[in-house]
Amino acid sequence: MRATTAVCQCGESSARVHGRYIRRLRDVAAGGLGVVIELRVRRFRCENAGCPAVTFTEQIAGLTTPHSRYTPLLRGVLTQIGLALAGRAGARVAAAVGITVGRDTLLRMVRAVPEPDVGEVEVLGVDDFAFRKGRHYGTLLIDMATHRPLHLYDGREGEDLADWLRGHPEVKVICRDRSSGYAEGARVGAPQAQQVADRYHLWANLGQAVEKSVNTHRSRLAEPAPDDVAEQLEAEPVVVQSPNELKIVTRLREQHAAAHELWEQGVSKAAIGRKLGLHQATIRKLVNARSADDVVAKSLQRAHVVDPYVGYLHRRWNEGVRNATQLYREIQQLGYPGGELAVQRHLRSYRIGRGHAPAPGPKPLSVREVTSWIMTHPEHLRDEATHKLRRLRERDAELDRLTGHVRKFAAMMTGRHGDRLEDWIADAEQDTLAPLASFARNLRRDLDAVRNGLTLPYSSGAVEGNVNRLKMLKRQMFGRAGLDLLRKRVLLAR
Numbered sequence: 001m002r003a004t005t006a007v008c009q010c011g012e013s014s015a016r017v018h019g020r021y022i023r024r025l026r027d028v029a030a031g032g033l034g035v036v037i038e039l040r041v042r043r044f045r046c047e048n049a050g051c052p053a054v055t056f057t058e059q060i061a062g063l064t065t066p067h068s069r070y071t072p073l074l075r076g077v078l079t080q081i082g083l084a085l086a087g088r089a090g091a092r093v094a095a096a097v098g099i100t101v102g103r104d105t106l107l108r109m110v111r112a113v114p115e116p117d118v119g120e121v122e123v124l125g126v127d128d129f130a131f132r133k134g135r136h137y138g139t140l141l142i143d144m145a146t147h148r149p150l151h152l153y154d155g156r157e158g159e160d161l162a163d164w165l166r167g168h169p170e171v172k173v174i175c176r177d178r179s180s181g182y183a184e185g186a187r188v189g190a191p192q193a194q195q196v197a198d199r200y201h202l203w204a205n206l207g208q209a210v211e212k213s214v215n216t217h218r219s220r221l222a223e224p225a226p227d228d229v230a231e232q233l234e235a236e237p238v239v240v241q242s243p244n245e246l247k248i249v250t251r252l253r254e255q256h257a258a259a260h261e262l263w264e265q266g267v268s269k270a271a272i273g274r275k276l277g278l279h280q281a282t283i284r285k286l287v288n289a290r291s292a293d294d295v296v297a298k299s300l301q302r303a304h305v306v307d308p309y310v311g312y313l314h315r316r317w318n319e320g321v322r323n324a325t326q327l328y329r330e331i332q333q334l335g336y337p338g339g340e341l342a343v344q345r346h347l348r349s350y351r352i353g354r355g356h357a358p359a360p361g362p363k364p365l366s367v368r369e370v371t372s373w374i375m376t377h378p379e380h381l382r383d384e385a386t387h388k389l390r391r392l393r394e395r396d397a398e399l400d401r402l403t404g405h406v407r408k409f410a411a412m413m414t415g416r417h418g419d420r421l422e423d424w425i426a427d428a429e430q431d432t433l434a435p436l437a438s439f440a441r442n443l444r445r446d447l448d449a450v451r452n453g454l455t456l457p458y459s460s461g462a463v464e465g466n467v468n469r470l471k472m473l474k475r476q477m478f479g480r481a482g483l484d485l486l487r488k489r490v491l492l493a494r
Helices: 072-085 088-096 103-112 158-166 180-189 199-216 227-235 247-264 269-276 280-288 292-300 307-318 324-333 340-348 367-375 383-395 397-414 418-430 434-445 447-453 461-476 483-492
Strands: 017-030 033-045 055-057 123-132 136-143 148-154 173-176 194-197
Touching: 017 072, 072 088, 072 103, 072 483, 088 103, 103 483, 123 461, 136 158, 136 461, 148 158, 148 483, 158 180, 173 180, 180 194, 194 199, 194 447, 199 367, 199 397, 199 434, 199 447, 247 269, 247 280, 247 292, 269 280, 307 324, 307 340, 324 340, 367 383, 367 397, 383 397, 397 418, 418 434, 418 447, 434 447, 461 483
Parallel strands: 123 173, 173 194
Antiparallel strands: 017 033, 033 055, 123 136, 136 148
């Protein structure tokens, strides 16, 4: 039974029928086929003289909405597809289930969805993300209780964060990285809140200090050669001509010398970068390095696919086997995963003169390898790594102390013993390990937040997870979407 009256948008009820027409609405597909609903609807005259609408069309609850060609059910489905997949991908998925829709229509539906209410937030997470790495950044705010994104805005200035916090005086805890901008914004906008420095960033910063400390000791990382190898080195002739230095190493040495020469003349780092055609970060690295060896260390320690089989190749070469193809087939049986060309290039370094290859001494440990051993829990190290680290600590007292400092910090962090922080900082500052002492001094600049991070149960893990999801959404749109669309998808797509 049809109603005799309809209600206008002004709220006035009317029974005066002005006319009728056929209205077509698209609905969700059935059996993979598109569905179109045809309705014969009435148009009424509004009896309210002050209403701007002279006539209006009756609406059927749950089926029609003003000016829409989609049912609410289909609009909701398309909106969810748009939130999950954006334009092109969403249109392809919709077509696969029998719904024909354009990518621009999907994006308009996403933009039309209202943003959720922020509500009250007691524990807030803050982190930045890159629109374009190194140039353009934004900020993401997370409710740490529900892990729900609350706000996304352009830029990462502390004042923007402070403005948002002034509108939310209920915030009690702010989880952040060690950015000074966010620290100042949180202090100004929410002086009542406790700031918590994230443990992940603390551990990452400590790892950087450890790697720098190990790098200064890289000449001591090689184990002493066994007696039989030393005797073999004395008894057998070495390669007639030493291999040429890598081109990248030569280039780094030349750049280091040129940068230091200009720096000693009083030229600024920016001017040095312009003169040498190098990025400012590269210039800082070159100028801050005490010697060229500090710059080329990583290049010299690059692992090669042949490295694990060098000892076998040298032994077979000294036995008189000089055929690269045969040696390649032999190490292939031992598990060599590379190609024959890499073996040929390795043998070329001592093929000149067809003399004996030098017996391989112990391969120096890489800086990154030693750093990972120091930063790993002793119970999680393999037996071989544990044995090598123990021998390294026995040979080098400074690396032994470095390992002790790291393990104390790890115990403090995992056990939430923030009360031990000042004692740890004092011990690290008094040590001769300059990178570790610098890390400890930097902790003092943010002491309260660091102590809270090592004491309170809060962490920025949920923030990092949302930032990773944001990166996926950003790349899914190929970087073409604006901030408004990215914001909608981050806040609404779950």
